[in-house]
Amino acid sequence: MKVIGYEWKLRQVMAAAGMFSTTKLIPELEARGIHLSASQVYRLAAEKPERLSLHVLVALMDIFGCTADDLITRVDLGAATTRTRTGTEAGSPEGSADALRASGARPKRAQIVPPSDG
Numbered sequence: 001m002k003v004i005g006y007e008w009k010l011r012q013v014m015a016a017a018g019m020f021s022t023t024k025l026i027p028e029l030e031a032r033g034i035h036l037s038a039s040q041v042y043r044l045a046a047e048k049p050e051r052l053s054l055h056v057l058v059a060l061m062d063i064f065g066c067t068a069d070d071l072i073t074r075v076d077l078g079a080a081t082t083r084t085r086t087g088t089e090a091g092s093p094e095g096s097a098d099a100l101r102a103s104g105a106r107p108k109r110a111q112i113v114p115p116s117d118g
Helices: 010-016 022-030 038-046 053-066 097-103
Strands: 003-007 073-081
Touching: 010 038, 010 053, 022 038, 022 053
Parallel strands: none
Antiparallel strands: 003 073
8 A cells, every 4th residue: 555645835835935924824814714813823834734624725825826736745655564463564475374384383282281289
């Protein structure tokens, strides 16, 4: 399975436009009908948002005269590997039941010893 992520570049876009304070972004958003608190705007700029309203995204694109590609960049994180309980990768030959049978490995038989009365 391919894992992808994204890079949020609002801070860089703000800096390129000469806007270095998130409080200056609040009236610009309000002029476009987006009402966010100062802490919400700060988090929007300082952190990578997990969820983002399309209205906010379009307002940011309008404020800075940019596209979504300028604000968000796709990042390829590579392939995800899942591990089995045995510590091997799922789908790998050494983790399959057929490989275990072919190796001739057998569990050691347990011996049950009656308790000694003593």
